[in-house]
Amino acid sequence: MAVNFHEPQRQSKxxxxxxxxxxxxxxxxxxxxxxxxxxxxxGKISMFLLFMGLVGTFLIVxxxxxxxxxxxxxxxxxxxxxxxxxxxxxxxxxxxxxLQKIQQVNITQNLIQRIIRVYGVQVDTAGSDKHExxxxxxxxxxxxxxxxxxxxxxxxxxxxSTTEVDEPNxxxxxxxxxxxxxxxxxxxxxxxxxIKSVGLILTFxxxxxxxxxxxxxxxxxxxxxxxxxxxxxxIAYSILFGFLVLFTVVFLMNVVRTVIRYFNYxxxxxxxxxxxxxxxxxxxxxxxxxxRVQFVTFSQNYFQxxxxxxxxxxxxxxxxxxxxxxxxxxxxxxxxxEKKAILKLIYGKQPEQGMLxxxxxxxxxxxxxxxxxIPLCILIPIVNNSPELQVSEVYxxxxxxxxxxxxxxxxxxKTYRFFVGENYIMRQTGAWDIAHDILETDKIQAITTSQLFxxxxxxxxxxxxxxxxxxxxxxxxxxxxxxxxxxxxxxxxESHDHxxx
Amino acid sequence: MENFTNNExxxxxxxxxxxxxxxxxxxxxxxxxxxxxxxxxLIELIILLILTLKPEELSTKDVLFFWLxxxxxxxxxxxxxxxxxxxxxxxxxxHDLIFQYGVIATNTKIIPYNRVQHVALHEGLISRxxxxxxxxxxxxxxxxxxxxxxxxLKDDAERIKQLLMGKIQKEL
Numbered sequence: 108m109a110v111n112f113h114e115p116q117r118q119s120k121x122x123x124x125x126x127x128x129x130x131x132x133x134x135x136x137x138x139x140x141x142x143x144x145x146x147x148x149x150g151k152i153s154m155f156l157l158f159m160g161l162v163g164t165f166l167i168v169x170x171x172x173x174x175x176x177x178x179x180x181x182x183x184x185x186x187x188x189x190x191x192x193x194x195x196x197x198x199x200x201x202x203x204x205x206l207q208k209i210q211q212v213n214i215t216q217n218l219i220q221r222i223i224r225v226y227g228v229q230v231d232t233a234g235s236d237k238h239e240x241x242x243x244x245x246x247x248x249x250x251x252x253x254x255x256x257x258x259x260x261x262x263x264x265x266x267x268s269t270t271e272v273d274e275p276n277x278x279x280x281x282x283x284x285x286x287x288x289x290x291x292x293x294x295x296x297x298x299x300x301x302i303k304s305v306g307l308i309l310t311f312x313x314x315x316x317x318x319x320x321x322x323x324x325x326x327x328x329x330x331x332x333x334x335x336x337x338x339x340x341x342i343a344y345s346i347l348f349g350f351l352v353l354f355t356v357v358f359l360m361n362v363v364r365t366v367i368r369y370f371n372y373x374x375x376x377x378x379x380x381x382x383x384x385x386x387x388x389x390x391x392x393x394x395x396x397x398x399r400v401q402f403v404t405f406s407q408n409y410f411q412x413x414x415x416x417x418x419x420x421x422x423x424x425x426x427x428x429x430x431x432x433x434x435x436x437x438x439x440x441x442x443x444x445e446k447k448a449i450l451k452l453i454y455g456k457q458p459e460q461g462m463l464x465x466x467x468x469x470x471x472x473x474x475x476x477x478x479x480x481i482p483l484c485i486l487i488p489i490v491n492n493s494p495e496l497q498v499s500e501v502y503x504x505x506x507x508x509x510x511x512x513x514x515x516x517x518x519x520x521k522t523y524r525f526f527v528g529e530n531y532i533m534r535q536t537g538a539w540d541i542a543h544d545i546l547e548t549d550k551i552q553a554i555t556t557s558q559l560f561x562x563x564x565x566x567x568x569x570x571x572x573x574x575x576x577x578x579x580x581x582x583x584x585x586x587x588x589x590x591x592x593x594x595x596x597x598x599x600x601e602s603h604d605h606x607x608x
Numbered sequence: 609m610e611n612f613t614n615n616e617x618x619x620x621x622x623x624x625x626x627x628x629x630x631x632x633x634x635x636x637x638x639x640x641x642x643x644x645x646x647x648x649x650l651i652e653l654i655i656l657l658i659l660t661l662k663p664e665e666l667s668t669k670d671v672l673f674f675w676l677x678x679x680x681x682x683x684x685x686x687x688x689x690x691x692x693x694x695x696x697x698x699x700x701x702x703h704d705l706i707f708q709y710g711v712i713a714t715n716t717k718i719i720p721y722n723r724v725q726h727v728a729l730h731e732g733l734i735s736r737x738x739x740x741x742x743x744x745x746x747x748x749x750x751x752x753x754x755x756x757x758x759x760x761l762k763d764d765a766e767r768i769k770q771l772l773m774g775k776i777q778k779e780l
Contacts, residue, residue, distance in 0.1 A: 425750050552749035555717040557710070573749030593718070594622040601703035601720045607748070 110249060112256050115180035115193070121223055122244025127172035128219050129243065132388065134168060144318050171196065181242060183256060190230065190257060192240040202240045204230055212254040213382070214247075215390040218370065226250040229392060230257065284381060285449070287372040291416055291440035296362035298410040299418065299540070304357040304364075369439045374449075381452065383436060395436050397453045398606065399423040401550050401576035405446060406542035416440040419449065422576035424607075434576065450545075454531075458545050461528025464592075467567045470583040471520040478512050515539075525581040527592050530599075532572065534579055548596055549605040550574050556593060558586060572596075575607065623701070625718055630697030630708055637759025640734045641689050649682055698757050700771070705745065707755045717755055721775040723747045729769055731762070741765035745772065 110116070135142075174196045181192045183206070190209070192202040211231040220227055225244040245253070370387035374395075381395040401424055407417040419438035438449065450457055483505070490501050518538035526533040534544045551572050558568035568586035570593065572579045581589075656678045660671045691711045699706045704720040730742040741762045747753040760768065 424748065552723045552747040553717060553719045553753045553755075555715055555752070557713050557715045559713045571752070573747065573751065573753035575748040575750060578749075578751050590624070590626050591622075594624055597625065597704060597718060597720060598622050601722065604722055607723070 110252055112183045112253065113185050115182045117180055118176065118242060118244045119225055119246050119249070122225055123172055123176045124223050125219055125225060125244040126175045127168060130171045130175065131164075131168050134164070140314065140318055143315060179242075181240075190240070192242075194240075204240060206257060209257055211394070212257050213384065213392050214250045214254060215384060215392065217390045218387050220244065227390065228253060231392075282376050283373060284376040284452075285372075285374040285438075285441060285445050287369065287438075287440050289366065289370075291442075292365050292369055292372075293362055294411070294414045294416045295418065295440040296365035297358055298408060298414065298416070300361055300364075301357055304360050305353070307360065308353070308356060365439060372439065374438075376452070379452075381449075393436055395421060395423070395453075400453050401574045401607075402544055402546040402579065403450065403453065404542055404544045406537065406540045408540045415442045417443070417446060419446060421449075421453070424575040454547065458531040458533070458547075459528050460533060461526045461531065464525040464527060464581070464584050464588060466520070466523050466525075466581070467565075467583045467585075468520075469565075469567065470523065471516060473583075474516045474520065475513065478516060479509055483509075525584065527595075532579070532596075534581060544579055546572060546574065546579055548599050549603075550607050551596055551600055552607070554593055554596065556586075556589060562586075625701075625704075625706055625716065628699045628701065628706060630699050630706070633693065633696050633757075633759030634740060634761055636738050637735075637740055638690075638693060639738060640732065640740065640759070641693055643734050645686055645689055648685055652678055652682055652685075693759075696759075700768070705755065705772075707757060719745060719747055719753075719755055721772065723749075724772055724776055726776075727769050727772045729765055743768050 178196055178199070179192075179194050181190070183190050188206045190204045190206060192200075192204075194200045194202065209230055213229040213231070215227045215229060216225075217227070220243075223244070226247050228242040228245065228250050230240045242250075242253075367387045369385045372385040373383070375382040375384075379397060382392070383395060384390055384392045401422050404420040404422070405417050406420075411417060417440070419441060421436040421438070423434040423436065425434050441449070447457060486505065490496055490498065490505075515538045519536070522535055522537055522541050524535040526535075530548055532546045532548060534546075536542050536544075552575060553573040555571040555573070556568060557571070562568060562583075566586050567583050568589060569580060569582040569584070570589050656674060660666060660674050666674075688711055692709070695709060695711055695714065697708045703722075704718050706716060706718050708714065708716045725746045725748055728744040728746070730744060731740070732742070735741060735758075739762050740758075741760055742756060742758040743760060743765045745755045745757075757768075
């Protein structure tokens, strides 16, 4: 099939469907809180209006999708060697990418595209981390041909250049490095991010409440809550039930979120770099270049250890001040074996664990002071001065908090360890989710040592290692030992000229 | 790099950053600090006056309390700034630069020359009048990887900048 890319091309006809669903998704996302409010007002809307609303939405979305389809064209200008994309309905955009500047062409497929059997094409240049242009729906042959054309011209133009470009045929037989299946994602979903999810639920609840408050309907929610009169019958029972419901919701949310976000997580090896793509609705692509990696963090909690999954975070040097997260690569669930393979790819070997350094017990005391003593000093006078509060109950809650926090801090202190090896520095932190940071000595940009004046006679102090992706600190260890290490690190950084990026 | 060896070495034999004699900032710089303190104290005074110049709403005890508190804060500002000045020091070694600062905690920051990204020279209004300048040394470290050395003689600052630029050039 010979396609003339010199003429403006449209996406494949069936692609209208992709655009339809995409538009629908965006509209739904934008109007979700409003829809919820309408839904809560429920009874007052007649079936007729609802029907009209649905038909209207359908028509509008169809029109938008059709216009997006007709207004989207792409072609290669043979005279100037440029890839040109026209886009937009009301505000039109013309994207021009010089073929020489193209670093990468990705052929992607998310769930919708998979169902409709079309492919997306993303064009990346060196300049920024976001995609320069994205085609949403073309057939596989067309995608392959376009990719070949885009990269072909590039090769002709820069035969002598050393810029890394993937071969067009490498797409046909990519060497898959790692693929995370649904079971692993499920495992991660049920074992992580509890607190984040509880936070999200609370935020959602309060935003709905806020919206209702704005239209003067917050009684509705309060009524609904007070309607549940069984709650008052037994406090213990309702608390248990509440926890059960909360945890079920949290589990479900975590699983759904993890699956949507990381669906079909694939790492493909390509000339020593890793190409990563994932996502159910929006497929995201990132590149991991081992030389740009600053430090690696992997974390695992008790359940995850039993299930043999761990989460890996790889931090690359910050290239774009505004988009820090773009330089952070997350591997949501891999096993020990895969972790080792990734570390081997990044470092060329398994980083060895060095000499153990522990923190002084004052670290635990200080943490307890910050998280227990100070909050109590503020809370207790408030409680005593508010007569409407049931003092005994409040103190029960406070006692619970103190016990929980003390246990947490105790375990956090127990795991807090620093390992200094010949080429690698590792830090172990956390109470439940135990995280390990691995830092190569050569990636150190600057070092700060710090000592409080009353710690001088105790000979304890802290150290902070500054890297191009953030800091790693270790607090309240033997200062003499730390200073020895600092001298060693400085020697290593200064004596050879390793590239840190 | 050819004749580079990397024998195992006793960590005690390494040059020790903690035993380097630090250079102090120019005493003239205290005048800049004095002006800064003056501005802070003036603002504090204005706030105190606004708070206490409505005698009908406040008892004498309250007014006294405000002024006492204000006095203590003012004293702390002066004391911490002066102590902070005394505690600052810097040193340039063969392969790195050291900057020490901090009153409650003594912080020592070290930047190897081969990690310096660029160097900038700043002159404030008062500093320029006194012939002083500040050198700022940047690394690729994203949080607090930079060093600012204030209170240098303009010529010294210029020399430091030249030295660092030379080091960066050599590394490249």
